[in-house]
Amino acid sequence: MNRTRLLRVGLKVLRLAAVLLVVSTLCFFSLALLPGDPARLMLGDAATADAVATLRAQLGLDLPTMERFGHWIGGVLQGDLGESYRTGQSVTEILGERAPVTVELIVLSQVIALGLAVPAAIVAAHRRRTGTDRALSLWVFTALSTPDFVVGVVLIWILSVHLGWFPANGYAPWSDGVGPHLSSLIMPAIALAGTSFALYQRVLRADLVETLRQDYIEVARAKGLSLTRITFRHALRPSLLGLSTQIGVTVGMLIGSTVVVESLFGLPGIGDELAGAVTARDYVEVQGLVLVIATCFVLVNALVDVLYPVIDPRLASSRRTRGGAR
Amino acid sequence: MSEPLLQVRDLVVEFRTANGPLRAVDGVSLDVARGERVGIVGESGSGKSVLSRTAMGLLGRKDARISGEITFRGQDLLAMSDKQRRDLWGREIAMVFQDPLSSLHPITPVGQQIVETLRRDPAMDKTKARARAIELLDMVGIPQAERRFRSRAHELSGGMRQRVMIAIAVANSPSLLFADEPTTALDVTVQARILELFDELCRELSIGLVMVSHDLGVVARHTDAVSVMYAGRISEQGTVDDVLRSPRMRYTSALLAAIPRIDHGRRALPQPIGGLPPDLVNPPAGCRFAPRCAHAVAACADQVPPLEPAADVPGHAFACWNPTPTEVAR
Ligand SMILES: Nc1ncnc2c1ncn2[C@@H]1O[C@H](COP(=O)(O)OP(=O)(O)OP(=O)(O)O)[C@@H](O)[C@H]1O
Ligand SMILES: [Mg+2]
Numbered sequence: 001m002n003r004t005r006l007l008r009v010g011l012k013v014l015r016l017a018a019v020l021l022v023v024s025t026l027c028f029f030s031l032a033l034l035p036g037d038p039a040r041l042m043l044g045d046a047a048t049a050d051a052v053a054t055l056r057a058q059l060g061l062d063l064p065t066m067e068r069f070g071h072w073i074g075g076v077l078q079g080d081l082g083e084s085y086r087t088g089q090s091v092t093e094i095l096g097e098r099a100p101v102t103v104e105l106i107v108l109s110q111v112i113a114l115g116l117a118v119p120a121a122i123v124a125a126h127r128r129r130t131g132t133d134r135a136l137s138l139w140v141f142t143a144l145s146t147p148d149f150v151v152g153v154v155l156i157w158i159l160s161v162h163l164g165w166f167p168a169n170g171y172a173p174w175s176d177g178v179g180p181h182l183s184s185l186i187m188p189a190i191a192l193a194g195t196s197f198a199l200y201q202r203v204l205r206a207d208l209v210e211t212l213r214q215d216y217i218e219v220a221r222a223k224g225l226s227l228t229r230i231t232f233r234h235a236l237r238p239s240l241l242g243l244s245t246q247i248g249v250t251v252g253m254l255i256g257s258t259v260v261v262e263s264l265f266g267l268p269g270i271g272d273e274l275a276g277a278v279t280a281r282d283y284v285e286v287q288g289l290v291l292v293i294a295t296c297f298v299l300v301n302a303l304v305d306v307l308y309p310v311i312d313p314r315l316a317s318s319r320r321t322r323g324g325a326r
Numbered sequence: 327m328s329e330p331l332l333q334v335r336d337l338v339v340e341f342r343t344a345n346g347p348l349r350a351v352d353g354v355s356l357d358v359a360r361g362e363r364v365g366i367v368g369e370s371g372s373g374k375s376v377l378s379r380t381a382m383g384l385l386g387r388k389d390a391r392i393s394g395e396i397t398f399r400g401q402d403l404l405a406m407s408d409k410q411r412r413d414l415w416g417r418e419i420a421m422v423f424q425d426p427l428s429s430l431h432p433i434t435p436v437g438q439q440i441v442e443t444l445r446r447d448p449a450m451d452k453t454k455a456r457a458r459a460i461e462l463l464d465m466v467g468i469p470q471a472e473r474r475f476r477s478r479a480h481e482l483s484g485g486m487r488q489r490v491m492i493a494i495a496v497a498n499s500p501s502l503l504f505a506d507e508p509t510t511a512l513d514v515t516v517q518a519r520i521l522e523l524f525d526e527l528c529r530e531l532s533i534g535l536v537m538v539s540h541d542l543g544v545v546a547r548h549t550d551a552v553s554v555m556y557a558g559r560i561s562e563q564g565t566v567d568d569v570l571r572s573p574r575m576r577y578t579s580a581l582l583a584a585i586p587r588i589d590h591g592r593r594a595l596p597q598p599i600g601g602l603p604p605d606l607v608n609p610p611a612g613c614r615f616a617p618r619c620a621h622a623v624a625a626c627a628d629q630v631p632p633l634e635p636a637a638d639v640p641g642h643a644f645a646c647w648n649p650t651p652t653e654v655a656r
Contacts, residue, residue, distance in 0.1 A: 216431045219429045223420075237433055238432055
């Protein structure tokens with residue numbers, strides 16, 4: 001029993017490692033295919049071919065691609081993600097500076113998205129096919145089809161330019177105080193939350209509608225329980241599996257969306273850094289950042305996987321008895 | 327008998343459907359006294375479930391057009407607010423449903439589902455409710471009740487699940503219990519034990535029971551009075567002895583003849599009823615069974631037979647223009 005479990009965990013870890021290896025390989029070689037030379041970009045058009053060649057040699061860019069790859073992967077396995085061509089700063093250090101901003105931004109946006117999506121899904125599921133439900137799904141559809149960038153611009157226009165509630169641009173660290181810090185994050189978080197909100201509301205509404213049709217809900221009603229109790233104690237938990245899957249996938253995609261939002265609001269996060277690194281063809285840095293982002297994505301989804309049986313214990317026992325007598 | 331617990335008068339339940347109004351229940355009257363077990367039988371789609379769910383109040387004016395009267399202990403159930411009705415549910419009126427697996431919550435441990443019902447009573451604290459829930463599990467015949475308290479529905483057998491459902495239903499000692507095909511999902515031996523449990527509970531807690539079933543054998547052995555439903559109407563009503571031993575309405579006779587019997591050598595071959603139940607959106611004008619009836623006379627096609635008591639047995643009512651003669655039925 002314990003050994004099979006250990007084995008299963010081991011297999012899972014191996015699978016994650018394999019996924020990450022594939023991602024880093026793909027990332028490395030697709031960057032190698034990109035036109036543009038970091039040395040040329042750094043030195044500018046005026047530089048002589050000699051100077052460019054010297055810099056290339058310094059950066060190790062003159063080596064064959066396979067050799068460069070082996071070098072990089074070897075470093076990664078020892079926890080060394082390499083150094084940025086542009087600044088010479090180590091990628092790990094860059095991450096240490098920038099990741100907290102992005103993580104905070106994503107967490108905040110998810111709190112906003114879930115805080116709105118869960119009540120909206122509950123209301124829509126209870127009033128399905130009424131005006132309320134339709135109004136909500138129209139709103140959801142709008143949120144889904146509006147790019148984060150547009151939401152961001154509208155927010156800046158209303159909340160900063162007209163009302164002056166929040167700064168339009170720039171980042172205030174925690175050391176500036178909680179108020180200014182949160183003010184600098186709130187608008188980008190809202191802009192980022194739009195898509196998540198829409199996806200979560202749709203998934204949860206559909207699952208709730210299905211759950212509310214179940215016999216055990218009728219039984220709960222026949223017990224004389226209040227609608228609130230039925231919703232939160234009986235209907236919600238069996239309806240969370242789809243939502244958890246969606247959260248896993250969405251959080252992974254959000255890391256990509258931060259590129260736009262962080263640039264728009266001038267936040268010093270990973271997304272903003274990544275955009276800069278790609279433009280400068282700072283291969284080592286891009287590879288390092290992408291690898292870390294992919295790792296986060298894989299870990300978030302592994303976490304969701306681990307959470308399934310906690311949300312619905314039937315999954316745990318059906319897995320245990322799979323292949324056994326039913 | 328004292329004042330009836332539940333009184334249903336001329337109940338009509340009409341659903342709005344795409345094809346027009348559908349009368350699932352059409353002019354049904356029914357009495358249930360404390361400690362009495364009333365059976366409702368009929369083919370699939372005859373309106374048994376709609377009748378019991380409406381009589382309990384689970385199906386209300388929001389879901390269908392309802393007319394007639396439903397009185398529980400002298401109170402008009404249809405006129406009550408949602409809150410008033412909810413106060414009765416789980417405390418005074420309870421229901422056991424057909425499929426115990428889908429009726430139990432898939433995640434919450436079964437004991438907790440009983441506790442939740444018990445806690446409707448404000449005097450019940452958590453510890454007391456837990457102890458009482460284990461007592462109830464024991465009472466409905468679940469071995470190792472203490473351990474089963476923490477089990478989830480999928481870990482129990484079908485019979486155990488239905489026992490849990492019954493424990494939930496009787497947790498607060500209701501005076502009226504609806505059981506909608508409570509044993510249909512169970513195998514025969516388990517079925518017998520569950521039905522005995524119902525008998526026992528009705529006797530000991532003097533619960534009024536409405537038992538819906540399409541199984542005449544179940545109704546014959548485990549109820550006191552029976553109503554036979556056909557296409558939304560009651561076609562015959564009376565004590566089990568009167569209705570099932572000397573059926574008068576032709577549909578009841580046909581139903582009885584359709585049961586395979588191994589105990590009566592001479593009536594070994596069942597005679598299935600030909601044809602299908604009528605479309606409830608456009609029912610036949612007269613007796614609804616007439617198109618399938620081997621004994622239909624002219625009046626059956628265009629005049630609705632009234633549900634009237636038999637001349638000799640006042641408690642035995644039937645709706646038929648050409649009833650089965652009493653001697654033949656014996
Ligand atoms: N919500 C509803 N909307 C429309 N029609 C309904 C609804 N509920 C039930 N009906 C119809 O009412 C009729 C009676 O249904 P009901 O479920 O009471 O039958 P039943 O006698 O319980 O049958 P069974 O033995 O199959 O359970 C059926 O024709 C059914 O299609
Ligand atoms: Mg039914």
